[in-house]
Amino acid sequence: MSIRKITCLAGQRKSLGFALTVLLAILYSMMVARPVLAASSVTTPNFARIDAFITAGMQEKRIPGVQVAIIQNDHVVHLKGFGQANDEGMKVTPQTPFMIASSSKPITALAIMQLVEAGKVQLDAPVQRYLPWWRLSDPVQSSRVTIANLLDHTSGISGSLGGKDWLSDPSKRNWSLEDGVRSFHSSSFVHAVGTTFEYSNANYETLGLIVQTISGEEFGTYVKQHIFSPLHMNHSTLSLKEAQQEGLQQGYTWYFGFPRSTQNLYLPALGPAGMVISTAEDLSHLLVAQMNGGRYEGTSILSPQGIARMYAGNPHASFGPEGAALDLKGNYGLGWFNGSIAGVPAIYHLGTIVNYASLLVMEPQHHLGAVILMNVNEASLPTQEPIMYMQNNLTRLLAGSEPYTAPGLNVQSFYLYADSTLFVWAIYLLWSAGRLRRWSSMFGQRLQSALSRKRSLLLASLRVTWEVGLALLLLLGIPIVLGGISWLDLPGMFPDLGWALLLLSLLTLLIGIVRAVLLLRAARNNASASSSTVTLSLRRR
Template identity: 35%
Template sequence: MIIKLNSKDVTMKTLVFLHLWKAVIIIPFTIVCLLIPLSVHAQPAEESVDTAQIDQFVNSAMNELNIPGASLAIVKEGRIVYMEGYGISGPNSSPVTPQTPFVLGSTSKSITAMAVIQLVEKGKIRLDDPVQYYLPWFRVADLEASRRITIRELLNQTSGLSTYAGESTLTTGDESIEQHIRSLKHVQLTAPVGSVFQYSNLNYNILSGVIQAASGQSYTEYVQQHIFKPLHMKHSYTSPDEARKDGLATGYQPVFGFMLPTKQLNHEGTVASGYLISSAEDMAHYLTAQMNEGQNGPSPVLSVKGISTLQKPVAYMGGGSYYAMGWVVDKKGISHNGATENTYSKMTINENYGVILLVNSLDYLDLQSYDKIMTGINAILNGGEIPQIGMSDLERTIFLLVNWVLITILAILAQSVFGLFNWKTRSRTTSGRLLHIVSILFFHVLIPSLLLMTLPKLLVPWSVIKLFLPGLGHVIYFILILLLGVGVVKTALVMRTILKKKHHLV
């Protein structure tokens, strides 16, 4: 069947079609064109961020500190305004990107704190409950204190557990979370419960056990499901094995002046205090939630009250700073850094920007310079004095002197060891022999013995010293052991000489 249309019908239909075409195509297109400049105007952060100066500063700092790779993200007004990767992620020379995963260090504590407050809002945890309400088997050396430590005190770092106790476990995290917490039964508190701030990794390790008990999930499953997933943190992990499949950045440490890749220990039992893994882009999503009333998507991960609780200054740290819950609060804003044996991170939030910096190296003797990188970035963003990166002339001089002292001691030790193979009985007066024995006992036995025993008590255990100061820590330990060994052998040789002379006299 053929339908014939007259010219009037065609004209009318053409006009109708044109009007429909305008409605469907032209009007929406016009609206979009009008909205584009408005959206750019509403998000002016890209124009206000001097990315060239930031890149120049970060690259200069990396060159000064021999940092292999870093990743940076900046957030403003609820969105990411700049992301950049610098350098390489490991020995294979793969470039760092904003999606490259890094081991976070103690910035993990903020994520652990968020998990706790989520469970508070779900009615599964009460902040002023004692830990034993959730972990009845929890113990430290003081049984009475064990019954009084609360969830809030763990979060605010006022439990009485010491910094030393937390650092001492940095090499013993290869057990499960429960096993790690059970191993604390001999740990002594160094302050009354709830009295003063003492930063301790143990506080947040214990919290991971509480999260498991209250949620009915493993700590790792809970964080992945309730924080990483809703915040679209697609390159964030609780296990290094999974992160390696996504290009986990290799950590580096200075060894005798050379920045070398080093293997990180297994930290399954201490993951909550310092070994979560994330990328700069993902942590920017996390900062967005912290700055935007818990939201980085359709559903908030925390209420406004929950975010306020996390960021509320509570425990005075000194120097005008307070510890909140996984955050340090001062007049500039809130922040937290993280340092593992071979990675570094820092995140900051002020009234203008949120910034996350991830680095795949750590020079523990120059940690201050790593902190200065973030100080410089914020100075560029907010206006301020950009700090000088690297050691001062005085620090360099002291460092060189220490190196020369160690070299001199090694040379003397080498001569002493060589002398043992050419030991000759020399005629000495009684007073001369006595002085010789005293000098051996003092320099070769007493001093190294005291240092071997007291340094771990004053600083951290030798295993941790060697972990964070590879090369230097090993050399110092080797020197002390060798001094002691040479002293014992020399003492034995002198005593044998004395006994021989007595035998001849008889």
């Protein structure tokens, strides 16, 4: 019998339900919690080697700052910061606030599980039990979405909803959590509920609003009181103002291969899905609790059975392999991926935002865990190579495996090809623009020759078609390839290649249009001259 069926039965027959719940907890602790969390072999990581790898990787990949924490059993055994937090040379420490992006989701899932254990929320209950007004465009599908569907991303909601669509409108950047969730009402489902995994921020924004509604507290306040404070996560917050007071700096984004500090992107409505700001030290406390049945220094934030339930992946929420650089596969549980990273069995979550990246990882077979935070992101790089190079290999080093480089383009090769292509394209456009007047004159002369007229018209038409067609293909096609991101959003997300592609595409289109106008004018002038010549010839006769 499935977990959802047992939970439903518990709701209908309370006495039998209580007994089944106790039995379920015992079975989970025996069948899930023990194999996942018990150490088959305890390995002491080579901290010197890990530090040397991080230092070398930062230099090779041009990563400004990194902080790392390593957990073994129920202790933090290694804690260190590397590099700089800002352009003034401020040193990164394990207490430096970094944005952790989607690694916020396990914290939101933990908050929901606390309410489940308090009897205030049921995993198999429909979302509309707690938010009666909640819906997407299909009312029937909306009524079927459960809390569990939101937690394991099987709600059928699009992955583009709940963040990407807010970037182009400045007014939406200050939306409250409820504003954001209410905006989903006109969006369509992309899958039948409960059938397909599609990772979506909208799921966790809705969960955060449920926490806020049921608890009667702002989501950030609830998390602070019920998770951050008990775990002594003293530098963690969902408040941008508080984080700046704690020392949050602007993160970095690569511009043509070189890191440059950029304005942090903070959207209050995205909070439960990706706006937690924390440190390696604080997140190490979270992993201690996650690895030890919900306990940290004698304080319990969730039962061992609740922790085990979070790790149990849904077969319908399977993913991967996600490509050479990502090298991820497995299932999604309740706020955690359960599968492997770079061939190493792991329970983990990753997070990336415009200028920060994070990884929380637990290796149950060794009873080891790690936090790695970076103050840079490579939104322009489709392979996510630098970030995944660091995350994959830290995971492998923890397991005692050798680091490796995934096949495919690395950041240096990517930018070498990209920058070279853009440079040649820009030179060609400048050369073409500078020669337009001369081209027009020469084209007009060729039209006067009956022998070269047809050939000249054909070649000129093909050139115009190529320039206009290429520009339109890029201007219309790139947003489609990138999942519907508009050109208004693109330069903000890809500040180097985004602006370069936009400007060069527009310049190509402009040159093509000007060339078409010159072609038509020359053809018309030639036709007029030919007509005048014929008329004059007839008069002489």
